[in-house]
Amino acid sequence: MSTPPISRRARPAKAPLSRDVIVRTGLDILDRDGLDALTMRRVAKELDTGPASLYVYVANRDDLMAAMLDEALGRVPLTADGTWRDQIHALANATVEAMSRHEGLATVALGAIPTSDNALLVLDRMLALLKEGGLDDTTAAWAVDLIYLHLAAAAAEESAYTTKGGEEDDTIAAADRRYASLDPRRYPMITSLRQALFSPGDRDAWGLNVLINGILHTPAG
Amino acid sequence: MSTPPISRRARPAKAPLSRDVIVRTGLDILDRDGLDALTMRRVAKELDTGPASLYVYVANRDDLMAAMLDEALGRVPLTADGTWRDQIHALANATVEAMSRHEGLATVALGAIPTSDNALLVLDRMLALLKEGGLDDTTAAWAVDLIYLHLAAAAAEESAYTTKGGEEDDTIAAADRRYASLDPRRYPMITSLRQALFSPGDRDAWGLNVLINGILHTPAG
DNA sequence: CGTTTGACACGAACAGCGTTCGCTCCGTAC
């Protein structure tokens, strides 16, 4: 329309398309404008092309999001210092952060058995740490499943709270108000434990410790 | 189009619209044809009306899905026999089944602090059982959070496997093949523990026991 | 009894979506 025949040489250079730049552009858009903005059209526009061009490198939107999750997981540091417990905590924290940092990616992790390169690297590292903790093969295998599921869920939850509309505090305050207005006859425990339900503290670390302690006390099979 | 002026009296009776029938119709469609089929237009068509009519009773699609989740959770039996541990297992199983039975509903639960009537009833019951187990207030409060998160995640995972395209076994078999083809130098643990990773067994019950045992061994705060 | 009101219903439209088709272009291989 605006560039009839000189189209190509008129524009400066235009970096060539590739799966990698598409995936990275997708992550940029996700971080900048959220999940709703992550459309094929938007990614294409950011790369100065049309949506059809993306389909050479990406099968569909789901494929793109899976690749974006893998890219995000690729930035997780796989090594840390300390005991195997410390190292699991470090690995878990980094994984949750990598997932929850980009809205909607954790949900992708929850929807499929991990098979992408970087997800498997995280799993492999986690398995090594669990074996270091003295678990037998089956328990370690089931444990890594359970922990990965927990991390994805924790990331999804965190991502939802920090992204959705207003601030995270607003969401919690609204829930607190809701709980405060409940009928104590119908919801006796919630109303009487309301203070404890919203008490502050490092729930992430506690949750992971629960899992680890539970795993150590619960042989599989 | 087909019923020009006699439109109303021509058709038999046409049950009146209401939030309840919309929600139940949504669940029917979800069960029958999956998440992709759950569109406002489809729900409207099933009720023999247009999509605009739904918005009198439902704020938007998200609101509809939240209501559907609540409706599904309303079918969870809140009482069971046995020790408090047995009862927690029964409650957990019923909750996971209620969520995973309808594709996509578990994801809704993961995206928000539970505030709907029936979700809170489940939580209240769970809190009572945890207190019965001898937990202090804070630990019980954090525990119910953690367990509910786990149940939603387990349901989301199960729902994804059993619904997506082909059969569940296909998904697992494909993952198994993928793991079998990995480079043992890059993924030493996964390749050496592959058999354990895919070993059968009641992982759901084990996972819940891990949580309970872990909670009993890990005071909060 | 006639009129007013207000909630419900809904046809039509808007803006946008993921994806596909088929044509053009260009670097490579013969």
Place this chain on the structure above:
DNA sequence: GTACGGAGCGAACGCTGTTCGTGTCAAACG
């Protein structure tokens, strides 16, 4: 020098959620 094949992409298809304005009908009111 020509044939080929992959990359790029304009245009279109069939959807989507949601809104707007109009129609309709039953209850409330004078």
